Amino acid sequence: MxxxxxxxxxxxxxxxxxxxxxxxxxxxxxxxxxxxxxxxxxxxxxxxxxxxxxxxxxxxxxxxxxxxxxxxxxxxxxxxxxxxxxxxxxxxxxxxxxxxxxxxxxxxxxxxxxxxxxxxxxxxxxxxxxxxxxxxxxxxxxxxxxYSATCTWAYFHFKTLTQEGLVPLPEGVDMDNPVTCIQGLENLLRNRDLPIMCRYKVAARAVEFFIEETSIMAQxxxxxxxxxxxxxxxxxxxxxxxxxxxxxxxxxxxxxxxxxxxxxxxxxxxxxxxxSLVQEERSCMTWLESKPPKSVLYVSFGSVVELKQNQLLEFWHGLVNSEKFFLWVIRSDLISGEKDAGQNVPAELKEGTMDRGCIVSWAPQEEVLAHPAVGGFMTHSGWNSTLEGIAAGVPMICWPLISDQQVNSRCVSDIWKTGLDMKDKCDKVIIEQMVRDLMENKKDEIRISAEEKGRLAQESxxxxxxxxxxxxxxxxxxxxxxxxxxxxxx
Structure with missing residues (x-):
């Protein structure tokens, strides 16, 4: 040129x-x-x-x-x-x-x-x-x-939260108490819906960092x-x-x-x-082609979140016990401190996965969520994943761990009503029940709202x-x- x-x-x-x-x-x-x-x-x-x-x-x-x-x-x-x-x-x-x-x-x-x-x-x-x-x-x-606009607005209130002694959260505080000092979100956010760094004194420097960055953003x-x-x-x-x-x-x-x-x-x-910074496994798209419409739960906890071995097994038991088809992204580094996640699992979980599951190390997520076979999304509630789920009109089960994810999951469940919030829980019985609730209710408020938000996203x-x-x-x-x-x- x-x-x-x-x-x-x-x-x-x-x-x-x-x-x-x-x-x-x-x-x-x-x-x-x-x-x-x-x-x-x-x-x-x-x-x-x-x-x-x-x-x-x-x-x-x-x-x-x-x-x-x-x-x-x-x-x-x-x-x-x-x-x-x-x-x-x-x-x-x-x-x-x-x-x-x-x-x-x-x-x-x-x-x-x-x-x-x-x-x-x-x-x-x-x-x-x-x-x-x-x-x-x-x-x-x-x-x-x-981040979302909602989470960005919340971060602009970190300084107020610290000045009023609300962050870090005092020891023994009721995690379900509302946070009332964020204008416009007074009736939405609870203590447990604040970013995870707000819970710990040792994360005070991280909170200070985001206060400084957010202040500079305004310039x-x-x-x-x-x-x-x-x-x-x-x-x-x-x-x-x-x-x-x-x-x-x-x-x-x-x-x-x-x-x-x-x-x-x-x-x-x-x-x-x-x-994407990692190679996608496209074999899962062929697997999806063999499944009925809206019958598969897609499970991915993103590129950064780490699980403990016992948490991995709770999710695995819950997914298998739900008797639903599932496509699960298990990164090799998903388990904290291990380099080969998902290898040491009980035989019954392997058998259940052979019958109903497909596991990949990374998936072409946008294509997966847009596939007719996918009827639900279990997610860590990172903003990219949340917005991709919304755009696809797919209802979600949210299990947030870090950063903006706590705020996003609360928005999904209580503002946009496009999913269920499972934060601070990791129990196979709860996981099984939530998967059944999401996948079996074909015309409930959540699915209808998810489809409507997907339509609005496309129109925008x-x-x-x-x-x-x-x-x-x-x-x-x-x-x-x-x-x-x-x-x-x-």
Missing amino acids: DQTASSAKPHVLILPFCAQGHIKPMFKLGQLLCHAGLRISFVNSEHNHQNLLRQIDLLAFQAQYPEFSFLSIPDGLAVDHPRSGLTSGDLFLPPARSVMTQHLNELITGFIGRNTKPACIIADGVMCFAIHVAREFEIPSITFRT ASALLLNTFDELEAPLISKLRSIFNKIYTIGPIHSLYKSYIKSNLPQSNGLSNTSG VEKGGSSYNNFEKLIEDIRSMALARAHESS
Whole structure:
């Protein structure tokens, strides 16, 4: 492509946090912006950069996205650092942040030297050092919080919760007591629905970190959210008291498909552009083809959550005893401290799984949830998974453990009424009963609500829908940023 034509395109630098759940939606955003005619620099940590490229047919990808560049910076951790489970918190510590800040500075300096200064930086909501860097270079910044609007609003109240002595939760407190100091959520959240870090004094530094990051987020030019207006309008409205501009463009994975269809009907897409850092096992799709409609429970606890061996067995007994078909993602590192999860299980569980189950190490989740055979989703309630379940119209059983998951599961059960909340319980009898309740009630309130939310999600990403229009506005505003910079430099 002609260099002059290339450099004339607005240049956007995208910086996700160093975890799959954050990389995935921001990678989709980068592809969407590239389809819209922008030039993208997608900046991963060196560790995740290599993992992502291993899952992509790079030649095919670059043929479809010639203006999409994969770049990387060090994350400040040792090469042999596991970067998983609790150890991923080391990415929040000052040494790692200092290294990433330094190398982001150097990267942007290089762009300026080549006369390709970004028109804007879109940074993850927990990579807020990028907002300071953007200000130093006089570049507009957009913060992309990869949580729900509801959870984002809750995080803005962490400071109030700590000042009033409500966090960390006092010893012996009733976990079902309501949390009344978060405006708009007074009658929804209980102590047990706050992010897990709020329960422990030893996590006080983590709470402080998120208070600091959330405060810096408010300094960005705009907030970008992977949600849709029809799902979270009241809380999106609350966030407008903090941000002058908010772009709600979710579900991003659905918008991606809709936008390509509307603007590039000749495009057949790519075989793997999901943003997954691990290899997907597609054999499960063949297994699903042999099952009746809405007969399979899909089970996945995401890419980070770790279980104990006894918890794994409780889930396994509950699933087998429910006598329902189930497709279960068991990562090799799912069990804390073990490298080969799911091997040492009783014979009766293996037999029950042979009859009714399919186990894979990783699945093409969006395709699985959209398959007619899938009638339920047992999930850790990470936001990507929650939104993918909502978009597919599939009712959920929520078992949250970390981060935003507690808030999401409460929203699923008590606001959107698209699922059941099983937090703080891990008992085979309860699991069996919840699976039966979800899978056997074909026309109950939960299933009807799930299907309705799925319809609204789809409408939001179609041409003329709220998320589609908001994405068009985002493109328009980025082009205006680029034009303003061009005028300043001329």
